[in-house]
Amino acid sequence: xxxxQYCVVLFNSTSHAMHAEKICRKANIGxxxxxxxxxxxxxxxxxxxxxTPDKPKVEEELAANNAxxxxxxxLDIC
Numbered sequence: 001x002x003x004x005q006y007c008v009v010l011f012n013s014t015s016h017a018m019h020a021e022k023i024c025r026k027a028n029i030g031x032x033x034x035x036x037x038x039x040x041x042x043x044x045x046x047x048x049x050x051x052t053p054d055k056p057k058v059e060e061e062l063a064a065n066n067a068x069x070x071x072x073x074x075l076d077i078c
Contacts, residue, residue: 008047010070017046027061
């Protein structure tokens with residue numbers, strides 16, 4: 001995995017995105033809420049971006065805190 005890749009977490013609602021953001025910030029994971037990239041579809045217009053090497057920690061924190069999300073997708077930064 002290169003550092004030129006990142007992941008986005010897709011959500012079904014903005015409130016789920018905000019809850020996940022709070023969880024990840026509390027765990028000191030570098031994240032950012034962004035509009036969902038055009039090539040992806042989601043019921044919610046907001047996604048959470050983080051660098052790919054943090055994926056296991058993000059998955060662990062979201063699971064431990066019962067965060068609801070649709071999926072995590074790996075993308076290349078253009």
